[in-house]
Amino acid sequence: MTARIDETDRRILEYLHKNSRATMKEVGERVHLTGQAVKNRLQRLEDMGILKCYTINIDCPEFGYKVHALLRLCLKRGDIDDVRRLFADADCRILHCYRITGERAYAVDAVFADMEALQAFLPGLDPLAGYELHIVLDELHDSEA
Structure with a gap:
């Protein structure tokens, strides 16, 4: 399973883990992709079952x-x-x-x-x-x- 995840995927997930409110464009700028390319990668990670849900962290x-x-x-x-x-x-x-x-x-x-x-x-x-x-x-x- 991890062979299908590259370093860019890891960077996207790490960035969203720290700042889940970031837009696809902001994430893309961080990892040198377009916002649409980030969205496509996240959809692929969801389809693979790696990205399970989106959540918030309440104080x-x-x-x-x-x-x-x-x-x-x-x-x-x-x-x-x-x-x-x-x-x-x-x-x-x-x-x-x-x-x-x-x-x-x-x-x-x-x-x-x-x-x-x-x-x-x-x-x-x-x-x-x-x-x-x-x-x-x-x-x-x-x-x-």
């Missing part, structure tokens, strides 16, 4: 979610949909949910309105899953990692 604290938590879950009973329903009823949003190594193990990246919302959520999780909780203190960006 969760500014949007009203002050606590960022990472939870490693080991399901005791039920399935992950039971856990998702629990999250849906809480004052939080799931950013990512991954099935990870380990029996019935998942990693959930979620934001909560505040510590009180997180503390109110956790007792409901106890019957469904054992968990390890981590609070995110700061996000490191590419240049800092």
